[in-house]
Amino acid sequence: MAFKGSPxxxxxxxxxxxxxxxxxxxxxxxxxxxxxxxxxxxxxRGYGAILALYLLMHIPDGVLSTPVWAAxxxxxVGVVAFSTRRAERDFGSANHARIPLLGMxxxxxxxxxxxxxxxxxxxxxxxxxxxxxxxxxxxxAASVVMTAILILQxxxxxxxxxxxxxxxxxxxxxxxxxxxxxxxxxxxRGRTRGPGLFLAGFCSVAVSAAxxxxxxxxxxxxxxxxxxxxxxxxxGITGAIEGAITVAAVSAIERVNPxxxxxxxxxxxxxxxxxxxxxxxxxxxxxxxxxxxASSAPDALQAALAGRMALSPTVSSGEAPIGRRVVAGxxxxxxxxxxxxxxxxxxxxxxxx
Amino acid sequence: MSFLFPAMESSPLALPLTxxxxxxxxAGLMVYLIAVATTPARGSxxxxxxxxxxxxxxxxxxxxxxxxxxxxxxxxxxFCASFALLTWWSAGAALALVIIEKSFLSALAAVxxxxxxxxxxxxxxxxxxxxxxxxVLVLQFLYRYLWVTAGQARRMQMAARxxxxxxxxxxxxSAAGSLGVLFARSSERAExxxxxxxxxxxTGTFPALVPSRFTTKDAAxxxxxxxxxxxxxxxxxx
Numbered sequence: 214m215a216f217k218g219s220p221x222x223x224x225x226x227x228x229x230x231x232x233x234x235x236x237x238x239x240x241x242x243x244x245x246x247x248x249x250x251x252x253x254x255x256x257x258r259g260y261g262a263i264l265a266l267y268l269l270m271h272i273p274d275g276v277l278s279t280p281v282w283a284a285x286x287x288x289x290v291g292v293v294a295f296s297t298r299r300a301e302r303d304f305g306s307a308n309h310a311r312i313p314l315l316g317m318x319x320x321x322x323x324x325x326x327x328x329x330x331x332x333x334x335x336x337x338x339x340x341x342x343x344x345x346x347x348x349x350x351x352x353x354a355a356s357v358v359m360t361a362i363l364i365l366q367x368x369x370x371x372x373x374x375x376x377x378x379x380x381x382x383x384x385x386x387x388x389x390x391x392x393x394x395x396x397x398x399x400x401x402r403g404r405t406r407g408p409g410l411f412l413a414g415f416c417s418v419a420v421s422a423a424x425x426x427x428x429x430x431x432x433x434x435x436x437x438x439x440x441x442x443x444x445x446x447x448x449g450i451t452g453a454i455e456g457a458i459t460v461a462a463v464s465a466i467e468r469v470n471p472x473x474x475x476x477x478x479x480x481x482x483x484x485x486x487x488x489x490x491x492x493x494x495x496x497x498x499x500x501x502x503x504x505x506x507a508s509s510a511p512d513a514l515q516a517a518l519a520g521r522m523a524l525s526p527t528v529s530s531g532e533a534p535i536g537r538r539v540v541a542g543x544x545x546x547x548x549x550x551x552x553x554x555x556x557x558x559x560x561x562x563x564x565x566x
Numbered sequence: 567m568s569f570l571f572p573a574m575e576s577s578p579l580a581l582p583l584t585x586x587x588x589x590x591x592x593a594g595l596m597v598y599l600i601a602v603a604t605t606p607a608r609g610s611x612x613x614x615x616x617x618x619x620x621x622x623x624x625x626x627x628x629x630x631x632x633x634x635x636x637x638x639x640x641x642x643x644x645f646c647a648s649f650a651l652l653t654w655w656s657a658g659a660a661l662a663l664v665i666i667e668k669s670f671l672s673a674l675a676a677v678x679x680x681x682x683x684x685x686x687x688x689x690x691x692x693x694x695x696x697x698x699x700x701x702v703l704v705l706q707f708l709y710r711y712l713w714v715t716a717g718q719a720r721r722m723q724m725a726a727r728x729x730x731x732x733x734x735x736x737x738x739x740s741a742a743g744s745l746g747v748l749f750a751r752s753s754e755r756a757e758x759x760x761x762x763x764x765x766x767x768x769t770g771t772f773p774a775l776v777p778s779r780f781t782t783k784d785a786a787x788x789x790x791x792x793x794x795x796x797x798x799x800x801x802x803x804x
Contacts, residue, residue, distance in 0.1 A: 273645045275668025279604050297698040304700075312700065312770075316707020317756035321749055323712055324719040328748070330741045340745070361705045365712075368680055368688065371642055371673050376599050434652055461738060465746030470753070 271366065272381055272425060274374025278432040285428065286379030292387050293360055299353035318346060319358045323365075330458050343385055343421070344393035344413040344459045348401070349466070352394045359386035384424045392420035407460055414459030419452035576684040579629040583682025588691035590784040594791040595679045601795045602671050606803070607664045614667045616798025620791070621674055630681055639674035685709050686772060706772050711759065715752040722748060 277285075304311045322342035330339060342362075346355035363381050366372040373381045393413040400409030426444060576584065583591070598620070605613050625632060646669040654662035680688070686706065693702045722744055760768075 271645070273642045273669045274599060274603060274672035275665050275670075276646055276649045282603070293701065294698060297700045301700050312703050313707050313711075313756060313760040314753075315704045316709075317711050317715075317753055319704065319708035320711035320715040320756070321752050323708070324715040324752065325745055325748060327716070327719045327723065328741055328745055330738055357701055357704055358708075361701060361708050364705060365708060368676070369685070371639070371676060374599075374642075374669070374672055375595070375676055376603055376672070429649070433657075434649065457738070458742070461742030462745045465742040466749045469746040469750040 271373035272377040272384075272428070274376050276374075276432065277377055277380060277428060281428055281432050282376050282380055285383050286376065289379035289382040289387070293357075293382065296353045296356040296360075296387075300357045302353075303351060304354055315350065315354055315358050316361075318350060319362050319365075322346060322358070323362060325462070330454075330461075340458050340462060341385075341389075341418055341421075341455050343389040343417040344397070344410070344455065345462055345466075347390050347393045347413065347417070348397060348410065348459075348463050352390055355393075356386045356390045359390060380425070380428050384421045384428070388424050389417040389421040393417035410460045410463050411453075411456035414456035415449075415452040417452075418455040419448045422448040422451070577630065577681050579631070579681075581629065582627050583624055583678065585783075586682070586787050587778055587780050587784040588683050588687040589694055589778070589780060590788045591679050591683055592688070592691045592695065594788055595675055597792060598675050598795055599672050601799050602668055602675075605664075605668070605799070607661055609803075610664055610667070612801045613798050614671065616801050617671050617795070620794045620798060621671070621678060625678060628682075630678075635677055635681065636674070639670060639677045642669045642673040645669070686774070687778065689772070690774060690778060703770070703772075711752070711756050714755050714759065715748075718751050718755065719748055 300315075304315060322340065322345065325342065325345075326339045328339065343355065343359055346358050349355075350358065360382050363373065363378060363386060367375050367378050367381070393416055396412035396416055397409050400406070400412065402409075422444075426441070578584065598617070602617055605617075625635065643666060646665055650662040650665045653665055683691075686709075689702050689706050689709075692705075693699065726740075726744065
């Protein structure tokens with residue numbers, strides 16, 4: 214085995230320099246520093262793969278228009294108050310014996326996002342975690358933990374804005390967890406457990422992303438129908454990745470800790486609550502699709518291309534077959550991805566870590 | 567951008583800021599963010615200079631490394647740049663610049679407040695502003711366990727790498743397996759920490775090391791801050 218020149222050689226040198234600070238927890242175990250030390254090539258590759266989704270899931274301040282963020286902040290206050298009260302019913306506020314479990318799950322999801330799942334062709338994805346939390350903790354507690362994660366990310370990592378926190382909470386802690394709950398409740402036992410888990414992960418990411426896209430188009434961004442379809446395909450791919458990771462993660466966790474596996478004897482949920490949740494989910498999807506169809510104006514990119522580069526009039530007038538435009542959109546996404554991979558390669562060549 | 571930058575934590579270098587009550591800082595931050603977010607795009611240049619000055623005065627007064635803080639706040643720019651690009655194409659460069667300025671100033675304000683406020687104090691301030699007790703408690707436990715769990719993840723990553731494993735080559739299943747192991751170990755550690763806390767008399771609330779008092783100094787800070795923000799906001803409108 215020749216270590217010199219192989220990508221792993223760097224890691225070996227890093228290991229030697231880093232072994233000292235394993236023991237002292239107070240100073241060295243800062244996740245930021247860990248993330249800082251990841252090789253930039255890996256960062257850029259991973260970043261390219263999840264760029265579009267990440268952009269949508271952690272909306273920064275200054276992007277949403279005032280009515281949108283204000284309304285969503287108000288909604289989030291109500292939703293968080295409600296879900297906290299319901300979670301208190303399950304996890305108890307009196308003796309706090311089970312509250313640390315929630316904190317632990319939150320920290321676990323935070324840290325689990327550092328573990329990369331190889332997806333082939335040099336790309337990798339990581340867990341988002343909404344569905345996993347929902348499976349382990351149930352919907353209300355999962356919503357509370359996800360809210361805590363988002364607040365912490367906004368405060369100490371500046372992932373997502375503070376005023377946009379309402380939007381991010383609605384997307385990921387509310388709609389994302391809700392969307393994971395419905396398929397998991399229907400399919401999550403017995404023989405259909407695998408597909409149920411997959412669908413839970415899929416729906417949670419796809420619905421969060423669709424909701425974020427809806428909020429952006431309710432603000433001053435106008436997405437054309439073709440851009441919407443392109444994004445929908447992208448969300449589908451990312452959702453499938455999250456679904457696969459959720460299945461793998463839940464089965465691995467249950468193998469390690471069999472107490473967490475569901476017992477098939479537990480009672481079915483009450484009908485009314487279930488219908489309410491289903492209705493809310495359908496409402497969210499309909500809203501997303503409605504906005505998608507409503508904004509059929511040519512999007513900014515096409516307008517700019519038509520105006521500045523004088524492309525063929527079929528593209529600028531929006532009459533090109535939708536399939537071709539979708540392919541063009543996917544091509545654009547691939548281009549972004551390829552350029553980030555190449556930039557990552559160049560970066561590591563110039564500045565070995 | 568959490569991949570590229572270390573987490574923002576309180577630092578003794580932010581000295582004048584650390585001595586102000588967290589509630590005053592949080593209230594000031596919220597007002598500042600709302601003022602920045604609601605600035606009309608037309609004639610916003612003057613206002614943004616004003617808003618930037620509001621932040622640069624305490625930044626210059628503290629001993630925080632200015633370049634590092636600015637870089638830390640600039641981490642949001644790649645996020646909002648794609649939205650800004652869309653706006654540029656449809657509505658012109660001026661509006662795109664407004665989006666970037668808003669995002670950057672908001673992030674800078676958040677970075678500075680977090681540089682001057684330990685998270686436990688911030689959690690207490692959040693509780694004072696009526697955030698549900700359970701959510702605050704989960705937030706504090708999450709923060710308490712975060713470094714431990716992340717350190718665990720890092721050690722596992724490093725161990726796997728030194729076996730020339732985990733990374734792009736190893737399989738999906740081994741990554742899932744390490745997630746399961748991470749779960750088991752971090753829940754074990756978390757349980758241990760909780761027991762240690764209980765045996766030291768933890769009663770369900772994180773005790774304050776320093777009792778927080780809202781003094782005239784904090785009120786004066788808030789009043790000056792609000793006056794500056796108001797001045798900058800008026801500069802945009804007239």
